[in-house]
Amino acid sequence: MIEVSSLSKEYKIVKKKPGLSGAIKGLVSREYNTKHAVNDISFSINQGETVGYIGANGAGKSTTIKMLCGILHPTSGEVKINGLVPYNNRKENARKIGAVFGQRTQLFWDIAVKESYDLLKHIYRIPDQEYQANLAYFTEKLQLDGLLDIPVRQLSLGQKMRCELAAAFLHSPSIVFLDEPTIGLDVSVKNHIRSFIKEMNETKKTTVLLTTHDMQDIEEICSRIIIIDEGRILYDGDLSSIKHKFGHKRVIQFELDSYETLTFPPSMEEKIEVIENKSTNSVMVSFKQDEITSSEIVSYMMSQYQVRDLTVNEVKIETIVKEIYERGV
Numbered sequence: 198m199i200e201v202s203s204l205s206k207e208y209k210i211v212k213k214k215p216g217l218s219g220a221i222k223g224l225v226s227r228e229y230n231t232k233h234a235v236n237d238i239s240f241s242i243n244q245g246e247t248v249g250y251i252g253a254n255g256a257g258k259s260t261t262i263k264m265l266c267g268i269l270h271p272t273s274g275e276v277k278i279n280g281l282v283p284y285n286n287r288k289e290n291a292r293k294i295g296a297v298f299g300q301r302t303q304l305f306w307d308i309a310v311k312e313s314y315d316l317l318k319h320i321y322r323i324p325d326q327e328y329q330a331n332l333a334y335f336t337e338k339l340q341l342d343g344l345l346d347i348p349v350r351q352l353s354l355g356q357k358m359r360c361e362l363a364a365a366f367l368h369s370p371s372i373v374f375l376d377e378p379t380i381g382l383d384v385s386v387k388n389h390i391r392s393f394i395k396e397m398n399e400t401k402k403t404t405v406l407l408t409t410h411d412m413q414d415i416e417e418i419c420s421r422i423i424i425i426d427e428g429r430i431l432y433d434g435d436l437s438s439i440k441h442k443f444g445h446k447r448v449i450q451f452e453l454d455s456y457e458t459l460t461f462p463p464s465m466e467e468k469i470e471v472i473e474n475k476s477t478n479s480v481m482v483s484f485k486q487d488e489i490t491s492s493e494i495v496s497y498m499m500s501q502y503q504v505r506d507l508t509v510n511e512v513k514i515e516t517i518v519k520e521i522y523e524r525g526v
């Protein structure tokens with residue numbers, strides 16, 4: 198379990214004075230600006246939850262994750278990971294958590310991947326049986342065969358990220374922090390990585406805290422999102438309720454057999470917008486979910502026309518998040 202209460206982190210940034218005289222004065226007396234990177238945030242995450250921690254560049258995501266991992270001390274407030282304060286118990290905390298920082302590696306650059314894993318086995322004191330079982334499982338799931346004997350520096354980005362994920366899960370952590378795990382990867386590797394993370398959550402009940410700018414990662418992995426902006430929490434709740442709240446517009450596309458004219462009852466007509474393409478017999482109906490339901494529209498169309506196919510398009514999470522940044526919750 199992750200418990201964060203009134204957590205803040207300030208960075209002191211030296212004010213630079215202009216010119217040579219400014220630089221010399223700066224050697225004697227320094228002035229600072231204060232950056233409130235994380236500003237009084239509180240949340241708790243239960244074992245087995247999958248939470249997306251999202252926000253614009255510079256919102257304070259990495260700073261939060263670094264405090265949760267124990268790398269940074271907060272300026273005020275507190276973090277507890279399974280009852281332990283991470284920055285006061287770094288070693289103990291490290292045994293319980295796994296981390297992937299998409300832009301950095303925890304593998305050793307010049308030695309074969311398998312040798313890095315062997316070192317991690319010793320660092321984390323992983324029992325031999327557990328290590329062998331995990332390694333075999335990850336080799337199959339992440340298709341690591343053929344990569345284990347290669348030095349990390351020779352791997353492609355996608356290969357390296359698959360190896361990084363295995364490294365993060367090798368000691369069976371109960372919580373993983375994933376900071377941009379799919380950055381720069383092609384669609385097929387992204388899918389592979391997303392399904393692996395989902396499977397680890399479902400089978401081992403690993404808690405996942407995921408930071409990403411790729412909203413598809415969030416859609417596919419997370420059931421809850423926390424949105425941070427300028428160090429403060431803007432939204433904390435499940436993905437489905439925010440979609441319900443903001444995803445007012447839905448679109449249903451119908452493919453029909455040939456028909457004469459398209460008509461709707463007046464009570465329905467005033468709640469929908471219809472775009473018709475007679476040449477392809479396709480009809481697009483858009484509507485607000487709080488005014489009329491998809492099933493009312495679909496039932497009506499099925500009763501009046503020969504419907505060959507239909508698709509319901511959900512509003513995209515990207516659109517919702519953009520709207521929240523722009524006008525708040």
Ligand SMILES: Nc1ncnc2c1ncn2[C@@H]1O[C@H](COP(=O)(O)OP(=O)(O)OP(=O)(O)O)[C@@H](O)[C@H]1O
Nearest residue numbers: 208210232234252253254255256257258259260261
């Ligand atoms: N070591 C540091 N010294 C001074 N300021 C810092 C330091 N690290 C981060 N900051 C500032 O704190 C703020 C939050 O940074 P942070 O890296 O936590 O954001 P982020 O949400 O992870 O951004 P990104 O999506 O770009 O990675 C930013 O304004 C950043 O410039």
